[in-house]
Amino acid sequence: MRTELTRALNFFATTRIRRSPFWPGVVAAGVHSCSVYNHTLLPVHFRTPEEDYRHLKSRVQLWDVSCQRQVAVRGKDATKTLALFVPRRVESMVVGRCYYIPAVDQCGKLLNDPLVLKLAEDSYWVSIADSDLSLWIKGLKAGFELDVQVWEPDVSPLAVQGPLAGKLMGRVFGEEVRKLRFFGYGRFGFKNRELVISRSGYSRQGGYEIYIDRPDLAMPLWEALMEAGRDLDVGPGSPNYTERIEAGMLSYGGDVTIENDPYECGLGKYCDLEGASDCLAREPLLRIREQGPARCVRSLAISGPPAPMCDKAWRLACGDRFAGRITAASWSWDLETNVAIGMVEAPYWDAGTELTVELPGRTETATVRGSSFT
Amino acid sequence: MRTELTRALNFFATTRIRRSPFWPGVVAAGVHSCSVYNHTLLPVHFRTPEEDYRHLKSRVQLWDVSCQRQVAVRGKDATKTLALFVPRRVESMVVGRCYYIPAVDQCGKLLNDPLVLKLAEDSYWVSIADSDLSLWIKGLKAGFELDVQVWEPDVSPLAVQGPLAGKLMGRVFGEEVRKLRFFGYGRFGFKNRELVISRSGYSRQGGYEIYIDRPDLAMPLWEALMEAGRDLDVGPGSPNYTERIEAGMLSYGGDVTIENDPYECGLGKYCDLEGASDCLAREPLLRIREQGPARCVRSLAISGPPAPMCDKAWRLACGDRFAGRITAASWSWDLETNVAIGMVEAPYWDAGTELTVELPGRTETATVRGSSFT
Numbered sequence: 001m002r003t004e005l006t007r008a009l010n011f012f013a014t015t016r017i018r019r020s021p022f023w024p025g026v027v028a029a030g031v032h033s034c035s036v037y038n039h040t041l042l043p044v045h046f047r048t049p050e051e052d053y054r055h056l057k058s059r060v061q062l063w064d065v066s067c068q069r070q071v072a073v074r075g076k077d078a079t080k081t082l083a084l085f086v087p088r089r090v091e092s093m094v095v096g097r098c099y100y101i102p103a104v105d106q107c108g109k110l111l112n113d114p115l116v117l118k119l120a121e122d123s124y125w126v127s128i129a130d131s132d133l134s135l136w137i138k139g140l141k142a143g144f145e146l147d148v149q150v151w152e153p154d155v156s157p158l159a160v161q162g163p164l165a166g167k168l169m170g171r172v173f174g175e176e177v178r179k180l181r182f183f184g185y186g187r188f189g190f191k192n193r194e195l196v197i198s199r200s201g202y203s204r205q206g207g208y209e210i211y212i213d214r215p216d217l218a219m220p221l222w223e224a225l226m227e228a229g230r231d232l233d234v235g236p237g238s239p240n241y242t243e244r245i246e247a248g249m250l251s252y253g254g255d256v257t258i259e260n261d262p263y264e265c266g267l268g269k270y271c272d273l274e275g276a277s278d279c280l281a282r283e284p285l286l287r288i289r290e291q292g293p294a295r296c297v298r299s300l301a302i303s304g305p306p307a308p309m310c311d312k313a314w315r316l317a318c319g320d321r322f323a324g325r326i327t328a329a330s331w332s333w334d335l336e337t338n339v340a341i342g343m344v345e346a347p348y349w350d351a352g353t354e355l356t357v358e359l360p361g362r363t364e365t366a367t368v369r370g371s372s373f374t
Numbered sequence: 375m376r377t378e379l380t381r382a383l384n385f386f387a388t389t390r391i392r393r394s395p396f397w398p399g400v401v402a403a404g405v406h407s408c409s410v411y412n413h414t415l416l417p418v419h420f421r422t423p424e425e426d427y428r429h430l431k432s433r434v435q436l437w438d439v440s441c442q443r444q445v446a447v448r449g450k451d452a453t454k455t456l457a458l459f460v461p462r463r464v465e466s467m468v469v470g471r472c473y474y475i476p477a478v479d480q481c482g483k484l485l486n487d488p489l490v491l492k493l494a495e496d497s498y499w500v501s502i503a504d505s506d507l508s509l510w511i512k513g514l515k516a517g518f519e520l521d522v523q524v525w526e527p528d529v530s531p532l533a534v535q536g537p538l539a540g541k542l543m544g545r546v547f548g549e550e551v552r553k554l555r556f557f558g559y560g561r562f563g564f565k566n567r568e569l570v571i572s573r574s575g576y577s578r579q580g581g582y583e584i585y586i587d588r589p590d591l592a593m594p595l596w597e598a599l600m601e602a603g604r605d606l607d608v609g610p611g612s613p614n615y616t617e618r619i620e621a622g623m624l625s626y627g628g629d630v631t632i633e634n635d636p637y638e639c640g641l642g643k644y645c646d647l648e649g650a651s652d653c654l655a656r657e658p659l660l661r662i663r664e665q666g667p668a669r670c671v672r673s674l675a676i677s678g679p680p681a682p683m684c685d686k687a688w689r690l691a692c693g694d695r696f697a698g699r700i701t702a703a704s705w706s707w708d709l710e711t712n713v714a715i716g717m718v719e720a721p722y723w724d725a726g727t728e729l730t731v732e733l734p735g736r737t738e739t740a741t742v743r744g745s746s747f748t
Contacts, residue, residue, distance in 0.1 A: 008384040010407040012418040013685040014615070015701045016504060016628035017409065033384040035391065036410035039504065039627055044386040084516075106516045111509060130390060130413065132506035135485060136513045142458075142480045142654055143517010152632075241388070253413055254390035258526075280516055311387040327389045 017041050020066035020156050021218030025226075029236035037130050040067035046236045050333050053242050056205055057334070060164035061237025062225055065202075066156030070211070071114075071126040071134040075148035078122045080278065084140055085111070087262065087285055089275030093118045098183040098198050102262035102270055103133060108281035108288060110260050111136055113252050113267065115200060117185055125196075125211075127157070129252035156218060160225065161207035161237065168229040169208050173197065177208070191220060202239045204247040204374050242330040245339045248299050248372025255297060255327045255341050261285065263293040264343065266371055295324060295345045299369040300355075302338035306331035308360055316342060316355045316366055323348040323355045326366065332373070339373055340366065391415050394440035394530050395592030399600075403610035411504050414441035420610045424707050427616050430579055431708070434538035435611025436599055439576070440530030444585070445488075445500040445508040449522035452496045454652065458514055459485070461636065461659055463649025467492045472557040472572050476636035476644055477507055482655035482662060484634050485510055487626050487641065489574060491559055499570075499585075501531070503626035530592060534599065535581035535611065542603040543582050547571065551582070565594060576613045578621040578748050616704040619713045622673050622746025629671060629701045629715050635659065637667040638717070640745055669698060669719045673743040674729075676712035680705035682734055690716060690729045690740055697722040697729045700740065706747070713747055714740065 011034055018040040020026070026043045033045040043064050045052055055061060073081055083090040086101050087108075093099055095118050103112040103126075115127040126133060137150045160169055166178045173188040177197060180186055185198035193214065201207040212218050226234055248266075250256050256265040262285070263271075273289065276282050307329045316324040322345065329340035340357075348355055349368060357366040385408055392414040394400070400417045407419040417438050419426060429435060447455055457464040460475050461482075467473055469492050477486040477500075489501040500507060511524045534543055540552045547562040551571060554560055559572035567588065575581040586592050600608055622640075624630050630639040636659070637645075647663065650656050681703045690698040696719065703714035714731075722729055723742060731740040 008382075009387070009405065010382040010419075011385045012407045012409045012615075013383070013683060014409070014625065014628055015684060015687055016625050017685075019686055031383065033386045035386045035388070037390075045384075105512055132509055135506055136509035138479055139510045139513015139515075140517050141513075143514050143519075145517075241386075251388065251390050254388055309387060310389060311391075312393055313389055 013041065020064050021212065021215035022064040022066060022156065022158060022222050024219055025222040026064050026236065031236070037067035038069045038128065040069070042067045042238070043236070044238045046238075049242065052237055053240055053333060055233075055235055056162050056203065056237055056240050056243055058163065059233045059235065060160060060162035060168050060229055061235055062222060063159035063161060063237050063239060065159045065209070065239065068127055068157050069152050070155040071128055071137060072124070072151055072153050073126060073137060073148060074123040075146075076122060077146040077148045078124055081137060081140060081146050081148045082116070082124060083276070083278040084144070084280050085136070086116070087276045087279045087281060088270065088272040092275070095120055096184060096186070098185055098200055100270060102265065102267045103136075104262065104279075104281045104285070105136070105258075106280040108261045108284040109258050110252070110256055110262060110265060111258060113250060113256070113265070117196070117198065125155070131252065153213065154215065156212045156215070157209045158212060158218070158221060159201045159207060159209045161201045161203045162205045164229070164232045164234075165205070165207040168225060168232055168234060171228040172224055180208075190224075191217060193217060202249055203243055205243070241328070242332055242339070245328050245330050245341055246332055246335065246373040248341065250297065250341070251328065255343070260343070261288050261293065263288055264295055264297065266297045293346070295343050296349050297371075298342055298344045298349055299372050300326065300340045300342050300344075300366045301369060302326070302329060302340050302357055303365040304338065304362065307338045310340075315358045316344065316348070317358070318348055318355050326357055335373060342366070344368060387415065394438050395586065395589035396438040396440060396530065396532060396596050398593055399596040400438050400610065405610070411441035412443045412502065414443070416441045416612065417610070418612045420612075423616065426611055427614055427707060429607075429609055430536050430577065430611050430614050430617055432537065433607045433609065434534060434536035434542050434603055435609055436596060437533035437535060437611050437613060439533045439583070439613065442501055442531050443526050444529040445502055445511060446498070446525050446527050447500060447511060447522055448497040450496060451520040451522045452498055455511065455514060455520050455522045456490070456498060457650070457652040458518070458654050459510070460490070461650045461653045461655060462644065462646040466649070469494055470558060470560070472559055472574055474557075474644060476639065476641045477510075478636065478653075478655045478659070479510070479632075480654040482635045482658040483632050484626070484630055484636060484639060485632060487624060487630070487639070491570070491572065499529070505626065527587065528589065530586045530589070531583045532586060532592070532595060533575045533581060533583045535575045535577045536579045538603070538606045538608075539579070539581040542599060542606055542608060545602040546598055554582075564598075565591060567591060576623055577617055579617070615702070616706055616713070619702050619704050619715055620706055620709065620747040622715065624671065624715070625702065629717070634717070635662050635667065637662055638669055638671065640671045667720070669717050670723050671745075672716055672718045672723055673746050674700065674714045674716050674718075674740045675743060676700070676703060676714050676731055677739040678712065678736065681712045684714075689732045690718065690722070691732070692722055692729050700731055709747060716740070718742060
């Protein structure tokens with residue numbers, strides 16, 4: 001029985017999978033592959049994977065990441081609400097800044113790894129990865145009788161990423177936007193409307209995320225950026241599978257799941273348990289920190305020719321002992337090796353450790369690196 | 375600018391989108407299109423849409439619906455937990471039966487429309503539609519300090535649907551399985567293991583759902599059913615877009631969302647507010663029931679030649695007044711018209727009302743029907 005899928009799988013699009021307000025631009029730009037993220041269509045490829053990758057690293061791209069939905073948390077108890085599931089000092093967050101946080105349940109298991117924007121003393125946007133975090137927060141609100149509103153506003157982020165992102169953004173929003181520090185955000189005018197823009201994004205190439213809160217502004221913004229960046233060779237793009245593996249950026253649901261705690265995910269540096277006195281998971285996380293995790297996310301290099309798509313985890317072994325699992329892998333055209341992310345068991349996670357990995361149809365050597373290649 | 379997508383969109387498969395244990399069988403059976411449901415790949419088409427549809431209505435199909443995840447709720451407070459968000463008398467549910475329920479938040483908005491299996495007095499499986507309902511229940515557990523465990527066990531349903539489903543099931547599980555009443559379930563042996571099997575499924579053709587709780591049993595089960603049904607022309611299939619529209623079966627996230635209450639969704643008959651004294655949404659739902667909903671899901675027939683894919687809602691109008699939105703539509707080869715589901719505003723929802731509908735590139739007449747075509 002042939003059980004490997006060798007041909008392409010077409011996507012069957014119903015209204016259950018939401019379209020973004022940038023969709024006309026995405027189609028005109030020639031999208032040819034997609035995924036689904038937060039019940040929303042995520043455009044993936046426009047040219048070959050290598051062309052998309054090299055273009056991101058040398059020019060500037062527009063990414064339709066409207067699938068990165070916002071959960072709005074607003075009201076008297078907004079800070080108190082976040083403090084229940086964020087293992088750090090939420091009350092010391094400041095307006096105008098973004099925070100990458102592990103969102104955890106009461107056992108300390110990862111529910112999401114969003115970016116939080118503090119909009120006002122009583123108002124946050126939680127910019128979510130691929131899980132319905134709003135349902136968790138709504139459940140807390142009901143159970144703890146919190147004086148807070150929780151909803152998903154119709155906000156669609158457009159990411160502008162790549163080394164020329166600052167130049168392009170300056171042309172459209174004025175030079176002030178270039179003064180934003182990393183993980184800072186501000187409000188900038190476009191068509192008589194103030195848009196939230198943050199210096200952030202899911203790449204190591206530098207860039208911005210623009211939060212469109214009125215769908216009718218989406219295509220004018222897309223077209224204004226395309227027009228202003230013509231001589232910069234601006235083009236369409238997407239969170240880039242290869243580049244994000246090189247950068248050691250995690251994908252929730254793939255590399256890390258609700259089975260993992262923040263320490264296993266390498267997110268211990270985003271935890272501040274001393275400051276997290278109201279976090280439901282404080283006690284379990286203190287125990288985990290004390291004991292140290294039994295496994296941890298690592299970057300790995302895989303020997304041999306370009307690896308096939310890692311659509312199901314690949315087993316890592318040391319001799320015949322289980323050593324972990326590879327959850328993402330790609331040929332890196334810049335590094336001229338296969339780059340990968342995996343969850344590696346404690347005895348094997350030191351940099352330099354050589355493991356074997358079972359790819360479809362072949363066995364290769366996987367060498368543990370640090371937390372990224374870049 | 376060309377903004378309609380006329381070519382096929384390939385699906386980019388990473389580990390973030392889960393594969394089912396039936397996947398080798400699905401691939402060998404020739405799957406060529408897919409969707410994503412509950413972060414899991416859902417196979418859609420195997421032959422032409424017309425062939426898949428006619429085969430379902432005349433033979434028997436195996437559907438890999440492992441994407442229909444189970445949320446296990448178990449413990450002393452299990453019934454109390456469900457009673458918080460199920461607007462009916464949960465304590466009168468009986469072991470051995472399945473219940474289709476609206477799952478609502480404290481405002482009475484729809485979070486999911488799952489099937490609930492009562493496994494024991496203190497144990498339920500909530501067989502979910504496309505939203506992370508487990509996060510809501512986990513939030514309630516934390517806030518109300520409920521003595522209950524909430525998790526997604528690794529259970530993958532396989533649906534056996536079509537007029538010959540009973541015959542096929544009897545051959546593999548014995549004639550006893552055919553005595554199950556609609557929405558009843560039982561435990562039946564397969565390879566020295568007891569499997570939960572319910573008389574249920576997302577079609578009007580009759581059928582069963584088999585809940586595999588050990589991945590290594592998935593392919594043996596798939597193969598046993600394929601082998602036993604050879605002379606019945608058993609084949610692969612999927613929740614059928616056309617057949618489910620004819621049957622008026624809803625798709626959560628598409629036809630109805632968190633914006634809707636159960637009465638708007640036509641699910642008032644699954645509410646029993648007199649018996650739902652512990653439901654958080656009892657008061658708001660009593661008010662909504664009293665006032666009557668402002669809009670409601672309806673079946674509609676659309677004139678003209680076969681409609682294109684409805685991947686974005688189509689506006690319904692009466693003259694120039696907004697009358698609702700079509701959220702699913704398909705040519706019905708049996709009924710020889712376009713069948714559709716839409717959310718129709720109150721003044722226009724009576725059967726026989728003729729509205730206009732704006733499809734891509736043309737305007738047609740949409741005639742309101744009852745709650746289904748079948």
